[in-house]
Amino acid sequence: MPASRWTALAVLATSMLMTILDGSIVTVAMPAIQNDLGFSPAGLSWIVNAYLIAFGALLLLAGRLGDLIGRKRVFLAGTGLFTAASVLAGLAASPAVLIAARFLQGVGSAMASAVGLGILVTLFTEPRERARAIAVFSFTGAAGASLGQVLGGVLTDALAWNWIFFINLPIGLAALLVALPALPADRPAPSRGRADLLGALLVTSGLMTGIYAVVGIEEHGAGSARTLGLGALALALLAGFLRRQATAADPLLPLRVLRSRRVAAANLVQMLMVAALFSFQVLVALHMQRVLGYGAAETGLGMLPAAAVVGLVSLGLSARLITRFGERNVLLTGLALLVAMLVLLARLPVHASYAVDLLPPMLLAAGFGLALPALTALGMSGADEADAGLASGLFNTTQQIGMALGIAVLSTLAAARTETLTAAGRPAAEALTGGYHLAFAVGAALLVVAFGLALALLRAPKPAPSELTVAA
Incomplete structure (x- = not known):
C-alpha cells in the first residue's frame, strides 16, 4: 500500500477523531462553562444541541456539495471552518457567542464527515485494503468517543474549559497542511443537478x-x-x-427511501434509542459533578467504562453475535440491557457509591454496542442497492437529530423537576437527583417503545420462493 494513501488515511482518521471527540469532550466541562458564562440549567443543553443540529441537518447537503464541487474542496473547507470555529468557541465570553461557535463547528464537521468516507473508498479500491482502511477509520471514531470525556476533564481541571476547544487548533492546522498534498484532487461528477x-x-x-x-x-x-x-x-x-x-x-432526501418499512422503522427506533441514551452521557456527568462533588477529570475517568465497553462490544463481539443469532435478536437484547441501565439510574441515591451504584449501569451500556450495529445492518438491508448511500446518509442524520431532541427534552424535564423540588424546600442535592430520576425514567420509557417497534416492525425478510426451493 503506497505511503501516500496511508498519509491520506491518517488525515481522514484525524478529522473523524476531532468530529467524534468534539461531540463528547464538552459533557464533563459543562458545569464549569455554566458557572463561567451563566447558562440556565435548561439552556445548558444548547452547548451540545447547537453542534448536533448543524451536524445532523447538513450532512446530506454537504455530501451533495462534495459531488458537485469536489470532495477534497469540501473536506478542506469543512476542516478549516471547524478549526476557526473552535478558536471562537474557546474565546467565547457569553452564551450567545459559544452557541454560535458550536453551530459553526457542527457545519464544519458535517462538511468534513460527509465526504471523508467517499474519499476513503476512492483511495482504497481493493476489497481487503478497503476493509482495513474502513476498520482504522471506524476504530478512530470509537476511540474519539472514549477519549473525549477523559480529555475534556483533564483539560478543564488542569487549564480551563476553553482549552477543550483550543486543542483543535494545532490538530486542525496540521490536518489541513497534510491534506493539501496528500488527498487526491477530484473532479466534480458530471451532473446538471443542484444542491437543495x-x-x-x-x-x-x-x-x-x-x-x-x-x-x-x-x-x-x-x-x-x-x-x-x-x-x-x-x-x-x-x-x-x-x-x-x-x-x-x-x-436532499428523496422520499422513496422511506417506502421501505425496515428503513423507516430502523431510523425511528434509532431516534428513540439515541434520544434516551445521549442524555445519559450528559446527565450522569452532571450528577457526578453537581451532586457527588467529582472534579471534571474524575468525572471523565468515571465515565470511561461505559465508552470502553461500547467500543469493545461494537468492534469485537457484535459481528459474531449477529452472525450467530441474527440482527433482530441482537438488537432486542441490546435494547433490553439499555432499559435495565436507565431503570437503575432512575433509582440512583443522592449519596451514591461509584462502585455500587454507578459502575453497574456503566457496564450495561454495552447494550448500545450490541444494538447500534444490529440496527444499522437491519436498516441498510431494507434499502435498494441504488439507494444504499442515501440510506446511510439518512441513518447518520437521524442519529444526530435524535441526540439533539433527547438532550433538549430530557434536560428540560430534569430542570423543571429540580425547580419544583427546590420550591418545595428540598435540599439542592436531593432536588437535582429528583430531576435526573425523572429524565432517566422517561428515557427508559422511550427505550421500551423502541423495543416494541423493533419487535413488531423489524422482522427478518421472508426468503424468496427460489431460496426455499434451493433449501429443500
Whole structure:
C-alpha cells in the first residue's frame, strides 16, 4: 500500500477523531462553562444541541456539495471552518457567542464527515485494503468517543474549559497542511443537478425552532403563547421541508427511501434509542459533578467504562453475535440491557457509591454496542442497492437529530423537576437527583417503545420462493 494513501488515511482518521471527540469532550466541562458564562440549567443543553443540529441537518447537503464541487474542496473547507470555529468557541465570553461557535463547528464537521468516507473508498479500491482502511477509520471514531470525556476533564481541571476547544487548533492546522498534498484532487461528477439549499434551510431552521420551543418550556410553560407559537412554526418549517423533498428536482432526501418499512422503522427506533441514551452521557456527568462533588477529570475517568465497553462490544463481539443469532435478536437484547441501565439510574441515591451504584449501569451500556450495529445492518438491508448511500446518509442524520431532541427534552424535564423540588424546600442535592430520576425514567420509557417497534416492525425478510426451493 503506497505511503501516500496511508498519509491520506491518517488525515481522514484525524478529522473523524476531532468530529467524534468534539461531540463528547464538552459533557464533563459543562458545569464549569455554566458557572463561567451563566447558562440556565435548561439552556445548558444548547452547548451540545447547537453542534448536533448543524451536524445532523447538513450532512446530506454537504455530501451533495462534495459531488458537485469536489470532495477534497469540501473536506478542506469543512476542516478549516471547524478549526476557526473552535478558536471562537474557546474565546467565547457569553452564551450567545459559544452557541454560535458550536453551530459553526457542527457545519464544519458535517462538511468534513460527509465526504471523508467517499474519499476513503476512492483511495482504497481493493476489497481487503478497503476493509482495513474502513476498520482504522471506524476504530478512530470509537476511540474519539472514549477519549473525549477523559480529555475534556483533564483539560478543564488542569487549564480551563476553553482549552477543550483550543486543542483543535494545532490538530486542525496540521490536518489541513497534510491534506493539501496528500488527498487526491477530484473532479466534480458530471451532473446538471443542484444542491437543495432551500431544503437544508427549512430542516435546520425547523429543528432549531422546535428545540428552542422545548428548552423554553421551563421558563414560559408548555401552554404559553410563546411555546405554542414556536412549536407551530417548527412544524410548519418541517412540513415545508417534506413538501420540498417531494417536489424538488434534486432533493436532499428523496422520499422513496422511506417506502421501505425496515428503513423507516430502523431510523425511528434509532431516534428513540439515541434520544434516551445521549442524555445519559450528559446527565450522569452532571450528577457526578453537581451532586457527588467529582472534579471534571474524575468525572471523565468515571465515565470511561461505559465508552470502553461500547467500543469493545461494537468492534469485537457484535459481528459474531449477529452472525450467530441474527440482527433482530441482537438488537432486542441490546435494547433490553439499555432499559435495565436507565431503570437503575432512575433509582440512583443522592449519596451514591461509584462502585455500587454507578459502575453497574456503566457496564450495561454495552447494550448500545450490541444494538447500534444490529440496527444499522437491519436498516441498510431494507434499502435498494441504488439507494444504499442515501440510506446511510439518512441513518447518520437521524442519529444526530435524535441526540439533539433527547438532550433538549430530557434536560428540560430534569430542570423543571429540580425547580419544583427546590420550591418545595428540598435540599439542592436531593432536588437535582429528583430531576435526573425523572429524565432517566422517561428515557427508559422511550427505550421500551423502541423495543416494541423493533419487535413488531423489524422482522427478518421472508426468503424468496427460489431460496426455499434451493433449501429443500
